[in-house]
Amino acid sequence: MPIPSHQRYVTTVPIYKRQPSLSEARSLLQLRLLEVENVTLACPEVLDLSEYFNLWPELQIQRYASKHFVSVQSYNDLAISPSFYVPFVDQYDYLLISQLDTFLLSNQIRGFCNQGYDYFGAP
Template sequence: MKDSKRVVILITVHQPTFTPLEEISLRQCFEVLGHYPIKLVCPEGMDTSAYRAVIPQIEVDHIPPHWQSSYANFTLMKIEPFLYRRYAQYEYVLFYELDAFVFRDDLAAWCDRGLDYIGAPWFEGMVAAKENAAVHGVGNGGFSLRKVSAMLRGRLSKRLWLRLLATEARQKPLQALRRFIVDLPRIAFGRDTTINYQRGEDSFWGLVVNRHLPWFKVASFDEARQFSFETLPRRLYKLNGERLPFGCHAWTRYDLEFFRPHIEACGYNLDGLVPRSTFHTLEKVG
């Protein structure tokens, strides 16, 4: 197995079944990256037989259902230390949700760059970005490479905790005061602090952490567009000299017709397949 302790691929799922388009994403992950460790991360008690029917050798990591019981908790799972401590034996984790697609194996080369966080580029307007939208940053968690030690160091940083607490104090002073009082004993006994972050975990890592922690290395726009596409894939494709990135995220959501010939060139037939009409809908488990 290639680079068995360098990087692990985490496919996070919360349902025992998947759509035909999600099956394509699953198959392609193993077709291209199957020589790396890959873990199917799902709630304890979830039936994984449908996944095993497609990928018999798939390794399953059952975690407490709480983490995937709602989208808010799923977001926290990618912020809090829990999952990064669980995979602390690896240098990097690649999050690969089942609306991602990988075109070729560039994974080791991206690990060699030494970045702490990389995902697809973002544009002003985010999911509703217009063709001429300005660059907003780099983020997107559904297909993202993260340095495990940097995730833990960033999340547990007292500087970051204080900065976020100060922001909270300006908006909700009493709530921030309660959090400060609760966290002081935690700090004294070496326990994890708490944070209040209401937006997506990808914006936490891609836009917030590096603003408060200068050492945290987020990919540049030019690096990110070679790593992954999400919104405005046609624009990014032109900027890349009509070369596809390492992978992409939400390819069925933003511009299926752009991705169609490239996905089908990998051996898949998309005729008659319809993407989900809603996204970020994580229903309760159990």
Template structure:
């Protein structure tokens, strides 16, 4: 029996040309993660000839156009066994959307930690001042998730406090998510009926999959902050001892914060934003 390969990087593409920021994201990804296979995923009708002419990709996987028709389509793809089936030769995939950025190659280190899913945590608005209050927040969040507290028929914000995490730059254990995408199909179908962000695919893996039972091994938020930042960036840096994480997501929404860090790596993102 052929052993599984360790990890592949997977980048979603939606259009034949990239913005300046997307070019920065892709260039940095291919530079830093050059030791790993990097696959594009795209709609069947999209021609990537121009992008492939400028960037070296390991391969391209095509899916139905409907999967790339807005956020709802993408959510369906990321919750589909058909998606994970394409990468079953690999133990893990790193989803690297083109609004993500990787600072250094820690990919194999994160694969070795035993987690099934990792992404940037959704930090609560106010940081916990001490260990006791931190555990209180964790227990309260766990309670609100378990009973599925709602506000106007939408999962309450309390369910998201310090939960892990965002899917735009995320490490996923392929076979585990493949199996759960089949086993949890009824719950997934309920998510497909809703368009609110509280029903996005990363919420499903982060919260829904573990709502009653622990089906996925996911790190606590302080460990996840070493993997990626997305929101509350000053707070994220404070929790992470002022160290940059492995990568980040949605950096184009926080240009002022990221400008000095990107400049050190040779990217001027302050000028002519996008």
């Protein structure tokens, strides 16, 4: 069953450093190769994104206060906060968080969206 057109998804990629490592760049480019939709960098408000745009000029950006990217705990606090999701709520029905320490092997995102779960991932 295809996902209804109004059920769109955004793929957020949290980043906090100016230069991605080689494996991080490959992870990001894999999303592009697999035609993952609406890829949006979630990043500190002052981060220079030139290197990421060199890899993928069509990336979208959502900036947050820099205080959310100083530690794993500060990022985790952001990720469970409504303020992380508010910028997307009027445009998208689903939000995927794709960390750059992962490598997507196939794009089955729409299939997961069709299952209707409000959370799918590690506990």
